[in-house]
Each structure stands twice: as structure tokens, then as C-alpha cells.
Amino acid sequence: MNWRSIFFAAPLAALAFAATAATASAAGPTCPDGAIKVGAVSTITGPADFSEVPKATKAAFDALNAAGGLNxxxxxxxxxxxxxxxxVAAQAARDLIDNKEVVALVGSASLLDCAVNAATYNRKKVLSVQGLGVDAACFSSPSISPVNVGPYTLSTAMGYFATKTLKAKNLCAFFIIIGGTQEAYKKSIADWEKITGQKIHLLDLTLPFQGDLxxxxxxxxxxxxxxxxxxxxxxxxxxLIKTVDAQKITGINWLFLAPAYTEQVAKxxxxSKQPIYAGTEWEPYTETGAEANAQWIADMKKAGRPLTAFSQGGYLAAKNFLKVIEGIDGPVTRESVTKALYDMKPIKDPLAGSPWIFGKAKTHSPMRSTKVMKLEKGAWVVETPDFVVLPKVN
Structure with a gap:
């Protein structure tokens, strides 16, 4: 099956999933209950709106359903x-697991789902292919594997970029600490030190969410x-940058994570004349002419979904999940899906610089690469045409 054209390509209806998923000796995935039940726990209302992540996942599933489904x-x-x-997050997970009897969670994106529900997922033996891992627990649970790099590994990657590409000698880090993120950010710097052999020049964990900078x-x-x-x-x-400009500070490269990479920030x-960089989670979404983005753009446009980094995450979560369950021979159940995710081989996708895998492990943080963007005259431009891939931490 050509997974670059699975969702919305014109010949989708004629792909005949039964023929492609099955062989003469294997029935392929089956669904005795008539459908494969999947869910997501996401923050949609409240202080943040991550709804575009599961909505992109849903768009992928809807297109598959319209073409006849998977086998x-x-x-x-x-x-x-x-x-x-x-x-509410705890009740949402219980409802999906106990009442709706989902076989897995796919495309979740939440401020606290992982922290609240990781233990439940582990106890109930249900796995989550997270569309956007936000809190630290998303990257430290045996039952959750995000398809995004996440703020902690991305911090390490941006530090690595500063050292290797910008030749920084005195890297300083200022972090906002919310909830239980302090140890994760400290580890991100410790990993950078191990990879580069350098020591952080200054680490400040008191940066306020609001107030004078x-x-x-x-x-x-x-x-x-x-x-x-x-x-x-x-x-x-x-x-921050307006404060830097007001103080007439020069000679510092300013490194941000994926939330800085927006058209609003650019405008x-x-x-500003400051050297401003931002890391991405996947192929830069503003690069509409990039071959890696071509199928995602075509699919989201056909579904009427916006072209955002959030929709990349939801889309990729759906693709990876479908790729895994396509290989199940027999009923698609919670048990068979869990086994398939545990036994899977790494999946490479043009949207990402690292292969994604679930596997059976105590923690999951498989995505270890970024493309760095630089702000120039009100627009983000690609600073690193190739993905910056983090070496393994010894």
C-alpha cells in the first residue's frame, strides 16, 4: 500500500484494501463488531485549544471510511x-476505555492527559499514539508514544544546533516551569552537555509566564x-524580543521552540534585527512547496482542514496507526493492537526527520530531529535544509 496517498488521493476508492492488506495465506485485519473503535483525549476548551490535532486525525479516518475502510x-x-x-480528563479516558471500548488512543493532544491518564492506560493495557505530546509524562510512559519531538528533546536539539552550527560557546537557557516540567527541562540540558561535551553557561528556571522580562x-x-x-x-x-530591542542588546542568538514558529510571531x-531561530516538530508547515509536505497539504485541503503544525501531528498519528494495524491478521482488538504496536518496526515518513516507533519500553521519545527556521524580515525561512538529528545520548 502506498501510504503517501492513502487518505485522499483520487484512486483511493479503488485501492481495494482487502486485496492490499491480505495475502493468499492471511485474512488481514477484521472487525467482528463492525468497526474499529478509536479515541482521543484532547484539550479543546479551556486555556488552550489543541482541537486541530484530533480533527486532522479524524479527517484521515473519515477519508479511509469513505473509501471502504481498512480491509x-x-x-x-x-x-x-x-x-x-x-x-474531566480522567473521566474522559475511563469513558473511552470502559464504555466505548476503544482499541487504542490516536491523535490526542492535551495539557494534562498524559500526566493524569498514563497510569490508567498502563493498567488497562491500552496504548496511545499521541498526536502532540505536551507534558513531560507523554515522553516518560510505557503506554504513550508521541509522534512529535516535544519541548524537552527539542530543547536539546536547539542547543545542539547552537553549538554545532552557530558555534555558540556560552549557551544559556531560561525556562518557564509549569507543573512537573522542571526535571524534564533539566534533563534536556544534561543531555545536551553529554552530546556536546560542553557545560551550560547559565541555567535559569525562574522565567515567568507573565511579567517584566x-x-x-x-x-x-x-x-x-x-x-x-x-x-x-x-x-x-x-x-522577550521587544524587551531585548528596547535594551539595545546585540550579539546574542535567540533560540525558541516550536510554539514560536507562527506567522503571528513573524509579523x-x-x-527586529535580532537573530531569531525556532525549531520545528516536523517538516516546516509554511514550506508549501516542499515535496515532504505535498501529500499532507493535498489531503488537508480536500478535508477542509487548515495547514498547521497541529494538523501535521494529527495526520501523522493516523498514518502511523493505520500502517501498524494494517499488518494485523485477524480481529482488531485492544490486545491485537497493543501487540502490533509493541512488535512493530520503525516507520519512516517524509513529514518527520526521525522514524517513529512504539515498541515495548519504559519510556517513549522516538522523534529526535528538527528543522530550524530563522526569522528574516517578517517571514520564517529554512535555516537547515536537512533535519538536525540528535546523536544518541551515552
């Missing part, structure tokens, strides 16, 4: 809104930082 089996997909409330930019200047790495999101990115900082 005749259609996907019954349910999205639960956890409202960024731990109690002047003391922090002055601290970076006075400490002699030649590169500053931070995990701020869109409004704080703009505030807001169009007049």
Missing part, C-alpha cells in the same frame, strides 16, 4: 474534551551569553 473495517473515532481539568535579558547580557534558549510561547516570544517581530 472493509471502518474507524469509529471519538474525541473527548478534557477541558484542561484533571477530573527586563531583568532576564540583562542577566543574559551581563553573563556573556552568546546564545539564549527559552521555551516561551507566542506572546512571550514577542515580548510582530518583522522590524
Amino acid at each position: 472493509g473495517c471502518k474507524i469509529d473515532y471519538t474525541i473527548e474534551d478534557d477541558k484542561a481539568d484533571p477530573a 527586563t531583568p532576564y535579558v540583562i542577566k543574559a547580557r551581563d553573563a556573556g551569553c552568546d546564545a539564549v534558549l527559552t521555551n516561551q510561547v507566542e506572546p512571550q516570544v514577542v515580548q 510582530a517581530l518583522a522590524d
Whole structure:
């Protein structure tokens, strides 16, 4: 099966999933209950809206269903809104697992799903192909494997880029710490130190989510930082750079994570002369002419979904999940899906710089690459045409 054209390509209906998934000696996946039940727990209402991730997953499943399903089996997909409330998130997971009897979770994207429900998923032996891992528990659970790099590995990767490409000698890191993320960010810096053999010049874990940033930019200047790495999101990115400009600070490269990579940030900082970089989770979504994005763009346009990094995550989660269950010979159950995810081989996809795998392990953080974007005159341009791939940590 050509997985680059599985969802919306014109000949999809004629692909005959039964023929491609089955062989003379294997029946392929079957669904005695009439459908394969899958779910997602995502933050949709509340302080953040990650709905575009599971909506892209749903678009992929809907297209598959319209073409007759996987070997005749259609996907019954349910999205639960956890409202960024731990109690609601816990109830959403229980409803999907116990009442709807999902075989797996696919395309979830939440502020707290992983932290709240990882133990439940492990206990119930149901696995989650996370469309967007956000909190630290998404990358430290045996039952969850995100298809995105995530803020912690991306912090290591951006530090690696600063050292290897920008030749930074005095890397400084300023992190906002929310919930239980402190140890994950400290580990990201420790991993960078192991990979590069350098020591962090300054590590500050007190950066505020709101408030005056002047003391922090002055601290970076006075400490002699030649590169500053931070995990701020869109409004704080703009505030930080405007504060840097107001203080007339020069000679520092400013390194941000994926939340900085937005058109709004680019427009807001169009007049800044600061060297500003942002890491991506997948192939840069603004590169609409990139071959790696071609099928995703065609599929999302046909589904009426926006072209965002969030939709890349949901789309990739669906593709990877379908690729795995395509190889099941017999009923698609929670047990058979779990076994298939445990036994799978790594999946390579043009959208990502690293192969994705679930496998049986205590933790899962398979995605270890980024393409770095640079802000130039109000637009993001690709700084690294090839993915920056992190070496393994010894």
C-alpha cells in the first residue's frame, strides 16, 4: 500500500484494501463488531485549544471510511474534551476505555492527559499514539508514544544546533516551569552537555509566564551569553524580543521552540534585527512547496482542514496507526493492537526527520530531529535544509 496517498488521493476508492492488506495465506485485519473503535483525549476548551490535532486525525479516518475502510473495517473515532481539568480528563479516558471500548488512543493532544491518564492506560493495557505530546509524562510512559519531538528533546536539539552550527560557546537557557516540567527541562540540558561535551553557561528556571522580562535579558547580557534558549510561547516570544530591542542588546542568538514558529510571531517581530531561530516538530508547515509536505497539504485541503503544525501531528498519528494495524491478521482488538504496536518496526515518513516507533519500553521519545527556521524580515525561512538529528545520548 502506498501510504503517501492513502487518505485522499483520487484512486483511493479503488485501492481495494482487502486485496492490499491480505495475502493468499492471511485474512488481514477484521472487525467482528463492525468497526474499529478509536479515541482521543484532547484539550479543546479551556486555556488552550489543541482541537486541530484530533480533527486532522479524524479527517484521515473519515477519508479511509469513505473509501471502504481498512480491509472493509471502518474507524469509529471519538474525541473527548478534557477541558484542561484533571477530573474531566480522567473521566474522559475511563469513558473511552470502559464504555466505548476503544482499541487504542490516536491523535490526542492535551495539557494534562498524559500526566493524569498514563497510569490508567498502563493498567488497562491500552496504548496511545499521541498526536502532540505536551507534558513531560507523554515522553516518560510505557503506554504513550508521541509522534512529535516535544519541548524537552527539542530543547536539546536547539542547543545542539547552537553549538554545532552557530558555534555558540556560552549557551544559556531560561525556562518557564509549569507543573512537573522542571526535571524534564533539566534533563534536556544534561543531555545536551553529554552530546556536546560542553557545560551550560547559565541555567535559569525562574522565567515567568507573565511579567517584566527586563531583568532576564540583562542577566543574559551581563553573563556573556552568546546564545539564549527559552521555551516561551507566542506572546512571550514577542515580548522577550521587544524587551531585548528596547535594551539595545546585540550579539546574542535567540533560540525558541516550536510554539514560536507562527506567522503571528513573524509579523510582530518583522522590524527586529535580532537573530531569531525556532525549531520545528516536523517538516516546516509554511514550506508549501516542499515535496515532504505535498501529500499532507493535498489531503488537508480536500478535508477542509487548515495547514498547521497541529494538523501535521494529527495526520501523522493516523498514518502511523493505520500502517501498524494494517499488518494485523485477524480481529482488531485492544490486545491485537497493543501487540502490533509493541512488535512493530520503525516507520519512516517524509513529514518527520526521525522514524517513529512504539515498541515495548519504559519510556517513549522516538522523534529526535528538527528543522530550524530563522526569522528574516517578517517571514520564517529554512535555516537547515536537512533535519538536525540528535546523536544518541551515552
